[in-house]
Amino acid sequence: MITLLIGKKGSGKTKKLIELANEAVQNSNGNVVVIEKGLKLTYDISHKARLVDSDAYGIEGLDALVGFVSGICAANYDVTDVFVDSTLKITGKGVEEVEPLTAKLKTLSESSNVNICLLISADAEELPASVREFVAK
Template structure:
């Protein structure tokens, strides 16, 4: 499953994603991963959640980001939920170039039984159709 939260910067998407991650940490049997573009949120997440700041990894395009995700999932087969906060801050490409990423996320979600929750700082009406079908 892929679930996208969208809205302008400052609309509460990150707070909503953090709350969801912390709630899932209490009930999930599998492992959870929270990916963000910097490390400022590290202490707001429950200890059970693996926090990964991407600032050290030089992820410039969606292809490298997908490879990054595959590396995380291949390292730990017990991951069942991945939170991606601020996709546009992690990857330098615009959201309109992300169709291949969403295609592959859908495939890996089905194959590995992993849920993806993604924050995108865009108004819903400006998102491409391939993203709109995942909006929560």
Template sequence: MVNLLTGPKGSGKTQQMIELANKAAKESDGHVIFIKKSHRDTYSLSFDIRAICMDDYEAIDNIDAYLGFIYGMTSADHDIKAIFIDAILKHAHISLDDIPEFLEKLKKISKECDLDFYVSISAGKEELRLVDAEGCAYLN
């Protein structure tokens, strides 16, 4: 399942993502990953969560490289149960136009690897009208 948290910049999505990740880490019998742009605000995450800052991976600069990075994580750790991706539009030059394709590929990975994705997007639902909502859940 791909879970989407949408809304304008500054609407509290990051804090919601952190709370959801901390809850998932407590309730999950597997590993939880939290991917964000920078090292800011990672102190609020539970110690059990693997925080990944994309600033450390400058070579990942497009949607295909980003998806390859995710496949690499899932192939190296079969115990991952949830991957949180905060502020996706700040990662790897991903734009709003890339989101429908990106989410379709996340749905595929979710099914193949039996894990859930949580993605925050600084956009309203009306801006995501091209997204196929089947296999997605809006959390707000």
């Protein structure tokens, strides 16, 4: 399943991501991975989650992010949830990247049975209509 947490800067997206990730850690029988740009969530995310800094691995661009998430899923069959903070900063593009990114990660999510949550700094009106079904309510 793909979930998009959307909103402009300062709208509480990161706080919601922290809550969801920590909740997933409590409820998961597997591993929870949180990918972030820079190490700013170290003290907010449970130590039981795997916190990964995309900058440390040189992840830049849509294909690099998809490949990285795919690698995480392939390397560990126990991954149940993947959260990506600052998605558009990692891809380096604007909302035009959301549609192809969501399509690729939806396929990965279904084939590997992993929940993927992307934090997107944009309002619903800015997103393509094809991805609005994934927006968290």
